[in-house]
Amino acid sequence: MAEKPKVSIGSVDAMGATAAPPRTSEWRRFARIFFGRKLYLIGFIIVAIIVLTAIFAQVIAPYDPIENDLDHRLQPPSADHWLGTDQLGRDMLSRIIYGAQISLLIGFSAVFASAIIGALMGLAAAHYGGWVFTVIMRLTDVLMSLPSIILMMLIAGMLKGGGIWIVVFALGFGSIPGMARMMCGQALSVKQNDYIMAARAVGMSNWRIMLTQIFPNAFPPLIVGLTMGIGGVVMGEAGLSFLGIGVQAPTPSWGNMVMDGQRFLMTNPLLSLIPGVAIMLLVFGFNMVGDGIRDAIDPRLRGVL
Amino acid sequence: MKTSTNDMIMEVKNLKMYFPITRGLLRRKIGDVRAVDDISFEIRKHETLGLVGESGCGKTTTGRCILRLYQPTDGSIIFTGVDISKVPERKIIEHRRDMGVIFQDPFGSLNPxxxxxxxxxxxxxxxxxxxxxxxxxxxxxxxxxxxxxxxxxxxxxxxxxxxxxxxxxxxxxLACNPSLIVCDEPISALDVSIQAQIINLLEELQQKLGLTYLFIAHDLAVVQHISDRVAVMYLGRIMELTDSSELYENPLHPYTKALLSAIPIPDPVAERTRMRIVLKGEVPSPVNPPPGCHFHPRCSLAIAECSQMRPPLRDVGNGHYVACIRV
Structure with a gap:
C-alpha cells in the first residue's frame, strides 16, 4: 500500500466535500427555519408582543393599574377605557399590561429555576446510575405522586406573606420532578451512543462528559417542555390566585384577574374573559416558539428544512 | 514466545470479563455472561494483531477491556509496564493518552x-x-x-x-500520538469502495507514525490483508493465534478451518471446487457455555476428553498457538 500515491487516498473525499452546498451562517439558518413557518412566526410575534408589553408597561399603560375610580365601575369598553373597567373602576387594559409583567416574571423565573435544578438532578441520575439514580428518581416519584396543586398550596400556605417570590418558589418546586424526569430519560437514551464511549476512551471526566456530550444532545427536546412549562406555570399561578394564595391584590396578575372577574361572570364576562384570553395566547405563543426552536437547532434536519 | 519483553507493547494475561445478570428489585445475581473467558495474548510493537470471530464471541469486549472502558472481572493488562486493569478509575486518564480507539459506527461515534x-x-x-x-x-x-x-x-x-x-x-x-490503537471493526459499517480507502489509510499511518493496532473484525479477508498476526476467538476464548500467512495457509484448529472455508474465492474455477465446512448447530450461549472445550459440541473431531477439560493454548512451533487437543 505504501507505493500508492498519497493523494489518491484523500482526493476522493475532498471532492465529495467541495460538492456540498455552501455553508450559510448558523444564525441565518436558524432564522430561515424558525421564521419560515407561519405558525412559528405567529407564536414568535405573540410572545414578542407580550414580552415588550411587560418591559414597557410603565410607558404604554394609560392608567394606574391599582388606583380605584369608583365613579366608573364595571364600564363596558369605550374610547376612554378600551377594555372597560373592573368592579373598582380600574382600567382593564392597564391591568392586563401590568399583569403581563407579573405573569411573565413568575413564568420565566419559576421555569428556569426548576429547569436548572431538575436538569442537574436528571443528568446526575442518568450519568451516575446506581444508588444516585434510585434516590433521585424515587424522590421525584414521591413529589409526583402528590397532585401538584396540593404541593403548591402546601408551600404557598406554609410560607405566608403572598409575595411574588413565594409563588415562584411554589410553582418552581412543583415543576422540578417533571424536569428531572424528562432530563433523565433524554440523558439515558443519549448515553447509549458510541460517542459517549468515545469520550470516555479519550479520557474525559464525568463532569465534562455530562456537560459537553450528554447535555447538548439531551437538552433540545427539553426546550419544548420548557416553553410549555412557562405556559403551565402561568396557568398554575392563575390557579393559586384563584384559590387566593397566589399574587395578592391589588397587584394585578392575569391569574388573579380571572379570579376577581368570576363573581361578575354573568353580568360582565369580559372581566374574566380578557385575562383568560391573554393566558391562552401566551401559552399558545410559547408552545409555537418552543416547537420552532426545536426544529431550527436540530442538526439532523439540516438540509431537510 | 521468542520475542523479548522489550518488543511488547501490551501483555494480556488471563483476562476475564463476566457481566452479571441480575433480576428483581434487589438485583439478585442469577448468572454471568462470560463475554471474555480467560484469554492471554500479547501485542508487539509496530505490529497489527487481528482479532477475528463471529458476533458475540467477545472480540469487542476484549478491545474495550484493554481500553479500560470496562473494568475486567479478572486478569491483568500490562501496558507500557503498568498493569492498567488495577489502576483506579481516577488515574486511568494518564494511560488513556497512549491509547486510541476507532469505532465501528462512524455515525454513532461522533457527537452530532x-x-x-x-x-x-x-x-x-x-x-x-x-x-x-x-x-x-x-x-x-x-x-x-x-x-x-x-x-x-x-x-x-x-x-x-x-x-x-x-x-x-x-x-x-491519533490526536495524542498514541502508541496503541484499538480498531473496533473500523470498516464494517462502510461501503466496500470506502473500506479499501480506510484500510489503505490505516496502513499508511502505521508506516508513517509507527503505530500498533489491535484490529478487531469479522471479515477474514480484510484481517488477513492488514494483520501481522491473527487471533481467532470463539465464545470468549482464543482458539488459535499465529502469523497471518501461517493461519491462512495452515490452519490447525477445526473452528479456524471452518471459518476459512467460508471465504469465497475470487477465481470462479477455484471457487467451484471450494469445500465449505458447514458447522452444525448454533453458537452456545455465553451464559451457559459447554464444559471443556467451548467448541466441542460443534466439532467434527471431538472426542470424549474434549468435554472434560479446557484445552490449553499451546505452542505447536514457530509461534503457532492452538487450543485443541486433537491437533
Missing part, C-alpha cells in the same frame, strides 16, 4: 452537536497537550494526515459522508 475540529481537538484539550493556536495547528495537521480538508473543521458530523466521518474518528484516535 460538536464540530469536527472540536471532536478531533478534544483529546488534546483533555490531556492539556495544546491550547489556542497550537491546538488549532495540531487539529489542522491531523485533518491533513487523515486526508480531510482542514477548511471543513467547523462542520458538524452530519455534513460528512461515512468515509469522511471515519477519518474524523481516526484523526481523533
Amino acid at each position: 452537536r460538536q464540530s469536527a475540529g472540536s471532536i478531533v481537538g478534544d483529546p488534546l484539550k483533555v490531556h492539556r497537550m495544546a491550547t489556542g493556536k497550537a491546538l488549532k495547528d495540531r487539529v489542522t495537521e491531523l485533518f491533513k494526515i487523515v486526508g480531510l480538508d482542514p477548511s471543513m473543521m467547523d462542520r458538524v458530523p452530519h455534513e460528512f459522508s461515512g468515509g469522511q466521518r471515519q477519518r474524523i474518528g481516526i484523526a481523533r484516535a
Whole structure:
C-alpha cells in the first residue's frame, strides 16, 4: 500500500466535500427555519408582543393599574377605557399590561429555576446510575405522586406573606420532578451512543462528559417542555390566585384577574374573559416558539428544512 | 514466545470479563455472561494483531477491556509496564493518552452537536497537550494526515459522508500520538469502495507514525490483508493465534478451518471446487457455555476428553498457538 500515491487516498473525499452546498451562517439558518413557518412566526410575534408589553408597561399603560375610580365601575369598553373597567373602576387594559409583567416574571423565573435544578438532578441520575439514580428518581416519584396543586398550596400556605417570590418558589418546586424526569430519560437514551464511549476512551471526566456530550444532545427536546412549562406555570399561578394564595391584590396578575372577574361572570364576562384570553395566547405563543426552536437547532434536519 | 519483553507493547494475561445478570428489585445475581473467558495474548510493537470471530464471541469486549472502558472481572493488562486493569478509575486518564480507539459506527461515534475540529481537538484539550493556536495547528495537521480538508473543521458530523466521518474518528484516535490503537471493526459499517480507502489509510499511518493496532473484525479477508498476526476467538476464548500467512495457509484448529472455508474465492474455477465446512448447530450461549472445550459440541473431531477439560493454548512451533487437543 505504501507505493500508492498519497493523494489518491484523500482526493476522493475532498471532492465529495467541495460538492456540498455552501455553508450559510448558523444564525441565518436558524432564522430561515424558525421564521419560515407561519405558525412559528405567529407564536414568535405573540410572545414578542407580550414580552415588550411587560418591559414597557410603565410607558404604554394609560392608567394606574391599582388606583380605584369608583365613579366608573364595571364600564363596558369605550374610547376612554378600551377594555372597560373592573368592579373598582380600574382600567382593564392597564391591568392586563401590568399583569403581563407579573405573569411573565413568575413564568420565566419559576421555569428556569426548576429547569436548572431538575436538569442537574436528571443528568446526575442518568450519568451516575446506581444508588444516585434510585434516590433521585424515587424522590421525584414521591413529589409526583402528590397532585401538584396540593404541593403548591402546601408551600404557598406554609410560607405566608403572598409575595411574588413565594409563588415562584411554589410553582418552581412543583415543576422540578417533571424536569428531572424528562432530563433523565433524554440523558439515558443519549448515553447509549458510541460517542459517549468515545469520550470516555479519550479520557474525559464525568463532569465534562455530562456537560459537553450528554447535555447538548439531551437538552433540545427539553426546550419544548420548557416553553410549555412557562405556559403551565402561568396557568398554575392563575390557579393559586384563584384559590387566593397566589399574587395578592391589588397587584394585578392575569391569574388573579380571572379570579376577581368570576363573581361578575354573568353580568360582565369580559372581566374574566380578557385575562383568560391573554393566558391562552401566551401559552399558545410559547408552545409555537418552543416547537420552532426545536426544529431550527436540530442538526439532523439540516438540509431537510 | 521468542520475542523479548522489550518488543511488547501490551501483555494480556488471563483476562476475564463476566457481566452479571441480575433480576428483581434487589438485583439478585442469577448468572454471568462470560463475554471474555480467560484469554492471554500479547501485542508487539509496530505490529497489527487481528482479532477475528463471529458476533458475540467477545472480540469487542476484549478491545474495550484493554481500553479500560470496562473494568475486567479478572486478569491483568500490562501496558507500557503498568498493569492498567488495577489502576483506579481516577488515574486511568494518564494511560488513556497512549491509547486510541476507532469505532465501528462512524455515525454513532461522533457527537452530532460538536464540530469536527472540536471532536478531533478534544483529546488534546483533555490531556492539556495544546491550547489556542497550537491546538488549532495540531487539529489542522491531523485533518491533513487523515486526508480531510482542514477548511471543513467547523462542520458538524452530519455534513460528512461515512468515509469522511471515519477519518474524523481516526484523526481523533491519533490526536495524542498514541502508541496503541484499538480498531473496533473500523470498516464494517462502510461501503466496500470506502473500506479499501480506510484500510489503505490505516496502513499508511502505521508506516508513517509507527503505530500498533489491535484490529478487531469479522471479515477474514480484510484481517488477513492488514494483520501481522491473527487471533481467532470463539465464545470468549482464543482458539488459535499465529502469523497471518501461517493461519491462512495452515490452519490447525477445526473452528479456524471452518471459518476459512467460508471465504469465497475470487477465481470462479477455484471457487467451484471450494469445500465449505458447514458447522452444525448454533453458537452456545455465553451464559451457559459447554464444559471443556467451548467448541466441542460443534466439532467434527471431538472426542470424549474434549468435554472434560479446557484445552490449553499451546505452542505447536514457530509461534503457532492452538487450543485443541486433537491437533
